[in-house]
Every structure is written in C-alpha cells, then in structure tokens.
Amino acid sequence: MLEKWIPIQFEPDTERLYAKHILERFIPLMRMACVAAILAFIGFQTWDLMLDPEALGKTGPIRLGVVLHFAIVMALTYLPAVRAEPKRLLLLNLYSYCVYAVLFTAILSQLPGGFTAGITGQTTGLIFITVLTSGVRQALGVMVPFLILGLLTIALLGGTTFEVINALYWTGAGVGFATAFAYLLDIINRRAFYLERQLDAEKQRSEALLLNILPAEIATRLKAKEEPLADTHESVSVLFADLAGFTDISRKMSAVELVNLLNDLFSRFDLLAEKHGAEKIKTIGDAYMVATGLKGSVADHAENIADLALGMQRAFGEFRRDNNIDLKLRIGVHSGAVIAGVIGKQKFSYDLWGNTVNVASRMESEGIVDQIQISSETWQLLTDRFQSTPRGEIQIKGHRPRATYILEGKDLKIKPNSTR
Template identity: 30%
Template sequence: MTKGGSAVPFRFDDKEAEQAYVVHERTQRIPATRFLCAIAVATLITYIGFNPMHFPRDGVIEYNIAAGLMIAVLGATFAATYTRFYVERPWVDIIIFSVLAVPMVMLLEALAAQADITGISRFGMAIVQLGILVVFASVGFVASLRNFLIWAAALVTLYLIFLLEADRSIVSKVYTFTNFTTFLTFATFVNWDIDRRARKTWEANRALEAERAKVEEMLHNVLPQDVAERLRKGEAVADSFADVSVIFVDIVGFSQLAKALSPGRLVKMLNEIFLLADEAAEKHCVEKVKTIGDAYLAVAGGHGSGDSGASCAIRFGCELIDLIGRYADRTKIDVQVRVGIHTGPVVGGVIGQQRLAYDYWGDTMNIASRIEGIAHPGGIAVSESVYYGANEEVDFSEPELATLKGVGEVKIYRVIMPE
C-alpha cells in the first residue's frame, strides 16, 4: 500500500504511516478484542458447569484443565490490551494465538475422548475446535494480515501432519482437510477485508486531517486563533480595545517608483517589502492587519500581539526601516518608508462572510494615518500618547505642533533612529 493508494496489500510503504495506522487501529479495536475474550471465557465457564452432568469424572477433570489453561490465556490477552506494548506490536498476536492453540488442542483431545457421549468423532471435533480458533483469530489479529497468514500457514502445516499420521482413509482425510480449509479461507477473507477497509478509512481520514490542517493554517494566517474559534462557534466577533498602538507604514514616492518600474517589477518590489514588514512584525510581536495599496497597517496590543504597547510598535518601525535600507542597497532601488504611530482606543471585529479578515476601526486609525503623512522619509513620527508610553525606552526629538487634516492641531514627536 502506497502513501496515496492501495497498490500493494498488507501495509503502507511509509514506515511511520504504517506504525501510526497500527497504533490507531489496534487502539480502536481493543473493545472488540476484550469482548471476544469475555465471550470465550463465558462459553468455557458454561461448559465447565454443564459437563459434570454428562461426562465421567476423568473427562470433566481433563476438560477443566484445558479450559482453565485457555481461560488463563484469554485473561492474559484481556490484560495485555491495557498495555502500550500490545498496541504498538502487532506481532504479539502470533504469540497469543499460538499459545491459544495449545489449550485448544487439549480441549479437542478431552472432548474426543467423550465421543460416545457427544456423538462427535475426534476428526469432527478437530474441525469444530480448529474452525472456532481460526474464526476467532480472523477478528483477533488486528492491523496485520501478514501476521495472520504466517500463523495460519503454521497451523495448516501442523494440521496436515496430524492428518497424514492419522489412521484414516484418503477420502476421509481429503474431506476433513477441505472442511478445515473452508473455515480458514473464510477467516482469511474476513481478516483481509476488515484490514483493507480499515486502511482505506484511516488513509482517507489522514488526508482529510491534512487538508483540515491546511485550512486551519490558512485561517490563522488571516485571523487570530481565538477569533477563528469564535467564528467556528457562530459568534459575532466585535471587540473593544482601550489602548492599542496603530502603525501606518507608507512607501515614499510610490507614484514615481510606479512610473520607473515595470508592473511585474513593481509588484515584486511590493511583495518583498511587505515580506520584510511581516518578518519584523513577527519578531516584535506586532499584528499585521492588512496592506492598503502601498501602505502597511499593523497594531501592537490587539488580538494577535503577544507583546503590546508603544515601545513594541517603535521597535517594529525601526527594524523595518533598517531592513528597507538594506533592501535598497542590495537592489539599487531608491525606496524608503515612513512610519506613523498613535496609541488610543479602537474597535476590532470581523464583518461579512467572504474573504474574512479581522479589522480595526476608530479615530485612532485615522490619526495614525495622518501622523504617518508628516513623518520624514526613513523616519518615525508618533503622537503624544505614544511618547508617554515609550519615552523611558526610546529617544525622541523635541515636540512639534502639527495640524492634521480632519484632526486639528496635535503635538508630535520624532523617533531618534539608532545608529
């Protein structure tokens, strides 16, 4: 059996996949295995109580010894299903059923000795007992048809030796062997079909899980994990944040760059710059919100931010400006960015059902955008609220009064970029 199909029977080519299937299937089939053991024990106990009413004392003792040994083996098998060893090593089934064959032969001999009472000859009893054993094994061998076939081949060999040494006519031997192999063929088919179906189901579920994981990864790339969970539950996602640092990044002179570069080269440059921004955002625990044309919007202190606050936002801005400078030196493209940051209350949430994204709204977003517009190329301008949140960790220039469109006169500070 291959990773993507079932061209070869018995097992998967991938060893890790095979082991994972074995552990899964044997774990799933444990209740059925325990039930089989319990049914077999109950049947033996019933006969132990029934036989004294019909068998002579010696016959009862002989049967009870064999039945007691078989009950012990079945009990040990029942107990083994609680161990990791049983789950991880399917070859243990060969040992279990080889040991079970011993008390089964003892039961056969005990019952054959009572042929006058039961009306079943030794040969007939052999077919019955061994038939029960192979049918039981067809279900008891879990997640390994190959092991079942190895055990069955050994059993057939021993049975052939038994027949060849028996004082019976050739016709009797042929019919007896045919009857036994009919049981065995049926048991083999049952074991094969159960394993075949289980492997197909497991492989389909594994492929489904892989696709689900891809969808989860894609979803978490556009939505914070807790937001994705809430959407799955059918909840409306709307949150209020009292203190979020909003970061606007804009490419300086983008219109001129658009005229100078071919469309393909321009898109490639934007992609490379935004990838650098994503790298810096991940490093400084900043949450990317979206790109708007040639602008990059992010927040510190929102849903996806492990760290939060003005200092985190400024570290992101400094890192990005440095990365863009290196990019410009490497590509010989005269590209710079400017960064504007403002801290204040925002509302966040998800709107609509298509192309889902967690977005933020509020005056804080608008003010941050306006501040970005007055930042110097390769520089960071911040509001007074950002200054008070980061002045113990970051060096700023003296405050300036600036009139922002739609906002009015505000006090701004410029980050003194590290050397």
C-alpha cells in the same frame, strides 16, 4: 480498476505510522475477542453435557484452563510494552491461538464424536484473526500454526484418519475464507488510513490558511460560530507604513515585477511583526498596517511597536539597497483604544476601528519620509530606552492639533535637545 483491489503500499516512515495506528484498533478488539472466548468456553459446557452427561469432570478443568488463559492474555494487553509495539501484540496473538488450538482440541477428545461434531467451533475462532492482524502475511502467520497444531493434536489424541481429514477440510476452508477476508480488510484499512491522512493534511492546510487571515484566538472563536465577533481593547498601539514614490515607479513595472517587489518588502515586515508579537491587520496597496496589544494584556505594546518600527526602518534600508530602487518610507504610530472584530460572510477580514486607527493613519500620512512619527500618547508610554525628538504640533484633518515626536532609536546617548 485493478488498483482498487491492491493494498496501498506506504513509504517506510508512513508504514510505521500505519502500524501504530492499526495497533490502537487491535488492542480493544483483542480484549473483546478474549471476553467472547471466555463467555463461549463457559457457555459451551452445556454442549459437552449434551454429548456426555459425565463431561463436567472431563472437560470442565480444561475449559477452566482456557478461561484462565484468555484472562491472562487480556491482562497482558494492558502492559505498556505490548500496547506500544505491534510485533509484540502479534506474538501475543500467535501464542493465544496456538494454546487455543491445543486446548480446544483436547476438550473435543474427551467427548464422544467430539472431533467430528465440534471442529466447526474451532473454525469459528478464525474470525477474530482477520481483525487482529494487518494483512495476509500476518494473518497466515497466525492461522498456519493454528491449523497445524490443531491437526497434530487431533492425531496425537487418537483421532481417526476421517476425523483428521474432516478437521483439515473445515479448518482449511476457514483459513481460505479468513485469508481472503484479511486481504480485503487490509485494502479497506489502508485506504481508510490514507484518506484520513489526506483529510488531516487538508485540515492542517485550512487551519494554516485561516491563521494567515485571523489571529489564533479569533479563528478559534469563529470556528465555534461566535457572532458577532467584536472586542474592545482599551490600550493598543497601531502602526501604518506607506511607500513614498511608489506610484511613479509602479508605472514602469510589469505586474509580476510589482507584485514581487511588494511581496519582498512585506515579507520582511511580516517576519519582524511576528518577532515583536504584533498582529498584522492588512495591506492596502503599498500601505502596511499592524498593531500590538491585541493579544491578551500586553502592557508594553508601545515599546513593542517602537521596536517593530525601528526594525522596519532598518529592513526597508536593506530592501532599498538590495533592489537598487529609489523609494522612501513613512511610518506613523498612535496608541489608544480600538474596537477589533471580524466582518463579512465571504472573504471576511479582521479589522480595527476607532479614533486611534484614524489618528495612526494621519501620523503616517502627515509624517516625514524615512522618519517614524509617533503621537504624544505613544511617546508617553515609552521608557528612556528610546530616543525621540519633538516635532511640534501638526494639524490633522478632523482633529485638534496634536503634538508629535520623531522616534530616532533606542539605547543611544540622549542628545541635549532631545526629550528622550
């Protein structure tokens, strides 16, 4: 229960961030205080005249000096050196209040009974100290010099013992109230900053989670409540990869071993997909689906997918050696038009549809283990940097026979019987 009444103490780095954060609030408040002070010192000239009809010549010049003082202080808050450093703003605050204590007391000295009648006005100025400082220490660092200078000025300008004690009573009570308010405000401000940081951290985690599910552009559109979320891509490349022999091996594994094994392999594939600018679409059991050409106008999507497929093949070889496991990998690639979009309201997913997806899947399922089979459409988009060997036509369920190629590598000397 008592924790609610104790200001949160931050780590040094967080404390500096808090100081910068609170400074952004102090600047506009200080300008507001300066404007309020200027208006008050102009307007209360009428109060001087009520106490002394001849007061304009006595207190007018001093009030004008106060107005100029606060105008200068407000101008200083626009300096980058002040706006960027909390300590400089605190010093400006201290300077402003010290001058205010002396000049306001000087005005009262020119009026009959001014020290008694007007000291409450000086106490009112303490209100702004609590919202222009951070915590009790800073507040007292301004209020104590303000109090002492005010009392000394009254004594030096001929104030009686009663007037000094009366001023001490009013301003002392004001300091006590302002100190308690500064303590309470420090609790509120620190707790609000802590909650804002917690909220920002949760928001960042949510953003990261969303970006793990959806492409960044799609996530932005989804947050903008765009419906339906669907796009047509005229030319992309789709890759399917599947483990041959995994079902048999999985029967001999525990659930933890199975998940750890797939996580190891697919994490390697994820890094490669990110490296080659590909968009991971999904995993289905031990199958992996990825596409290139979905992000804007990517003219070399086929070459990117070819680089990715070769990288996955190498990564799978390392995975197999690291885990000492007898598995084989089939990879199939096809290029063409797809429809991409988000479906569902709960556990929604970003997916691809169309004939290109179906053919890419068949390129994998009808492929050769430990080989990368690509369609003629993908082959035609590749440059001479890639080496491939014709496999011939294969029959695909629901489709005409299709010419296919085995992607072997790149930057190699082309064999006499190789097309690329």
